Each structure stands twice: as structure tokens, then as C-alpha cells.
Amino acid sequence: MTYQLYAHPFSSYCWKAMIAFHEKNLHYELEMVENPGVMAALKRHWPLGKFPVLVDDGAPVIEATTIIEYLDLRHYERAPLIPANAIDALDVRFMDRLFDNHVMTPMQAIVNEALPGITPDPARAARGAEALDTIYAWLDVRLAGREWACSHGFSMADCAAAPALFYADWARPIPDTFPELRAYRARLNARPSVARCIEGARPYRHYFPLGAPERD
Template identity: 30%
Template sequence: MIKLHHVQYGRSFRVLWMLEEIGLDKIGPLEVIDYQIGSKAMQEGELRKVSPAVRIPAIELDGLVMSESGAIIEYLAETYAPELGRAVGHAERPEWLQWVHYSETMASLIEQLNLQLVFLRPPAKPSPVVVKLNVARLRGTLAGMEARLGDKEWLLEGGFSAADIMMGFNLFAVPFYVDMDQFPKLQAYRKRMEARPAYQRCIEREGPQRFYAKDFYPVPTE
């Protein structure tokens, strides 16, 4: 039995996708506890007991409690799906670790934009300067990834891995803030993700996204 503390299309999507790639038959039945970001249930409920920062994802699995998406993904790979990880001593391990953690460099920028453009309510107003800076920094992380991905199918030469799974949440959220036409390789990469049956099972489970009210959030004017 595995319990996943989850927000629709949040970072816990990484864990959901990872579990689907591994196959739930290998881990046990999945119970998903859904939250809404900023809700009382998230702040005051069970999550507080299992996540020190009261954030998702968190998992409960065989008496083990973990939060931090990257740590969960690494643990699940080494325990259940070595082919999705790169074990100690593997030539691709340094690069694998780099991409697993790179995803959080990107995600922290997405989070800043979510705070400014989705969460703030009047009379509070987003700062155009901060939003512009964060969009530029996010674009920079995308440019770096586009260049390194090149013509490869997945981030690592050796094939699909949990590092790609970490990027699923990112590439879902980024187009709400950055025009992706300038990143054709990343667009094709996202399509390859979406074509995976395990990813599709997650989308079916999640349904239409309910977090963003618009398809695109431009930098606000003063």
C-alpha cells in the first residue's frame, strides 16, 4: 500500500508518473490524498505529520515516510526500478543526478511565478520587475536544457529515466509563462513524454487542469 499526498499537476505528479512507470502491481495499491494549494486541509491536516515543510509530494510506504520529490524519485528508482535510475558507479550517474536536481532549479522559478501571477489577490499586485526577471531566468534554464537535449530522445543518451519524469511537472507548467515556440526540441520532448502510456494514465487520473485560469500569463504592465 502506498499513500501519496498530492496536488493536481503539482510536483507530486512526478511521483504519480514514476509509480505508473514502475507499475502499481510492483508496489501495491495506491491511495491518493488530494489537496488544494493553500487550503486549510493542506495546512492543518495529515500532511503536517508527514512533510516537515507541509508541502507535497509526501509518500507513506511500508512504514516509511518521505517528502521532497527528488528524494522520493531516487528512492523509488533504486528500490523498485533500477532501469529508471543510474546506480552508483554507472557512467551516467553524475548526469542523471544533475538533471534530477536541475528540475528543482526550474521548479522554484515556476513556483515564484505561480505566487506572483496565480496566488496574489487584490489589493496585492504582482511585481512586473520580479515577474520579468523570473521569466527570463526560467527561459535561461530552458535554453540550457534545449541545448543539452539536442537531438536526443531523452535527457540521457542511455534512454528514458526518472530524470525525465522529474521534468514532467516542469514542462506541464512552463508554457503558462514562457512562449515555447522558441524551444522546438523541448516541445518535441514534451510530446514524447505525453505519448508514454504511463503518462497518459496519469492524465486520465488527473483530468483537466484546474489551477491556471488562463492559457498564458504575460508579464504584467505597471
């Protein structure tokens, strides 16, 4: 079995899928979207050209959350990322959406306003910063007494949290007044599956339009 993953090492949503692969110790062939011809091949599977896209025996699996769900169905015995208990699974799925929608999305809004060639909208960036401040406060309470995002242990929610918080802290640093959240981010960064993504992305840090900080 050979999985093909159309992805980029600096992409936050690609990290999310890659972390699941690393947690399960599953091999995949990285189809690097920057390489010649790869984007055209990707668009044959998914015309929107968004990534990551997993291809398994010619069949595409699209969107990072769906990829993780797919890997868990195929390889549940290897580091389950979604609990079998339906109530626990619901909490994992909730937190997965929370990190994508309420951390990743406002972070991206801030970053987008710094991209070259656009006229920045300071109000949009300010709304993104305000949204992050609000969710940082909520997460600091949620994470008190927890090692990971949910009671299941390391899960799909943490696969989503790792890249979201990694880049969000670059765009809008997590204040010292949220020690639970800062400690959680540090635990995520130290986990081998996440650390592998951090190192894989290191050569591309110049892509970050706000300027990558001298840390992490």
C-alpha cells in the first residue's frame, strides 16, 4: 500500500494530515505541490487545487479532517485519533472544528493582510486579532488540568491544534496571562509527530509574510 499526499510542508492544514500519518507510523509519498507538474496532477483529483489531498489506489480523499477520519477507519489499531465512544468522539470533532474555524481562520485573516501585492485592510486584521484573543481566553480555561485537548488523549483535535496554535502565536502571540494555553502549545511542539512537521517546514519560513520569529 502506498499513499500519495499532495501537500506542502509549510501549510498548516497539510501539517494536520501529516501529524496523523506520523502518529500512526504510516508511510506516504509526498507529492510536493511546488514541484513542476504536481499541481496539474492534483487538479485532476480535485479541480479546486486545494491541498492536502490524499490519493489511495487512485481514489482521492479531500480535506485534512476527512483524511484523518479515513486513516483512522483504515488503521484504527495504530494510535486511534477518534475515540470509539460516540460522546467522546463528538468532543474530539467539536475541538477539531474549533481549532480550524476559530484559531486557524482568524490567524489566516491576519496573515492575508500582510501578503505581498495586496492593499491591507487593518480593520480585517484587527477583527482577526480580537477573535484570537477571545478564543485564547476560552482555551486557557478549557485546557486547565488537561494534557491534550480532549479526555481521549492525543486525538484529531490535537492534530488540528498543533499547526493552528503554532502559526497563530506567530501572528498574535499568546500572552503570558494564558499559561495553560502556552504550556499546551509547548507540549504539542515537543511531540515527535509535530516536531517532525516543524523541522520539515523550517526551510520555508521566509514564506511567512509577517516575518517568522526567532523561536520555535
